[in-house]
Amino acid sequence: MSDERRFYEAAAGEDARRSAPAALRNREPIAEVVAGWLPKTGLVLEIASGTGEHAVFFAERFPALDWQPSDVHPDALASIRARCEAAALPNLRAPLAIDAASPDWPIDRADAVISINMVHISPWTSALGLLDGAGRLLSEGQPLVLYGPWLEDDVAAVPSNLAFDADLKRRDREWGLRRVEEFAAAAEPRGLRLEQTRAMPANNLMLLFRRY
Numbered sequence: 001m002s003d004e005r006r007f008y009e010a011a012a013g014e015d016a017r018r019s020a021p022a023a024l025r026n027r028e029p030i031a032e033v034v035a036g037w038l039p040k041t042g043l044v045l046e047i048a049s050g051t052g053e054h055a056v057f058f059a060e061r062f063p064a065l066d067w068q069p070s071d072v073h074p075d076a077l078a079s080i081r082a083r084c085e086a087a088a089l090p091n092l093r094a095p096l097a098i099d100a101a102s103p104d105w106p107i108d109r110a111d112a113v114i115s116i117n118m119v120h121i122s123p124w125t126s127a128l129g130l131l132d133g134a135g136r137l138l139s140e141g142q143p144l145v146l147y148g149p150w151l152e153d154d155v156a157a158v159p160s161n162l163a164f165d166a167d168l169k170r171r172d173r174e175w176g177l178r179r180v181e182e183f184a185a186a187a188e189p190r191g192l193r194l195e196q197t198r199a200m201p202a203n204n205l206m207l208l209f210r211r212y
Helices: 021-037 053-061 074-087 124-137 159-171 180-190
Strands: 042-047 065-068 112-116 143-148 192-200 204-211
Touching: 021 053, 021 112, 021 143, 021 192, 021 204, 042 053, 042 124, 053 065, 053 074, 112 124, 124 143, 124 180, 124 192, 124 204, 180 192, 180 204
Parallel strands: 042 065, 042 112, 112 143
Antiparallel strands: 143 204, 192 204
16 A cells, blocks of 8 residues: 655656655765765665665666665555566665564665665654664674764754654654664664764765674
8 A cells, every 4th residue: 555655756657666856866975975885795785765766776886786675665665676677687686575663574684784764754663673673684894874864963953954854743743853863872782883974965964883
C-alpha cells in the first residue's frame, strides 16, 4: 500500500518507477563526499532507498562497490526493483525489505551502511533501529553515513529548516528534524562514534560515524 506522506513528488512513468526531485538534486554532492568516506571495495547497505534513484546512481559511480538497496514500503520496493532491472548493473543487488526499527534484518554483514533522508521522516525508534542495525553489521573502522537536514545545539537553525520541521510534525507527530548531538549520544553505546560532519547544499548535513 502506498504511503501518501512520503516525498515522491512525481512518477517517472507508467511503470513502478517513482521519482523524487530531491534525489536528482543531491546525488552529485553526496557522491563527492562519500567518495572519501566509503571503502574502495565491499558491500554498501543503503537503508530507506526510497525511489531507488540514489542506488542506481551510486552503483554506476562506484563500480567497485556492491550496492544493496532496501526499504520498508511496498511502493518503494517496487520502484527500486524496477530501476534495478532497468539499469542491469552487475554491482546493484535486488532490494531487501528492511524495517529499520526491527531487530531482524535479512542481511548479516556490510562494509558500510548509508541512509539518505530517512531519520527525519521516520519515528525515533527507527533512527535508533538504524544505529542498532549498523552496530550489528559493521566491523571496527567501518562507516555509517547519513545525509539530511539536522539541528545542532550551538548552530542557529535556518528558517527553512524550522519550517520543514514544523511541516513534518504536522504530517506525523513522530517525525521531525533530529539533533546531531542527541543522535551521536545514542550511537555511542551502540559502538558507533561520530567522526565528522559536513555542511551540504540546501542546509543539509552529512554525518560520518565509524564502528569502534
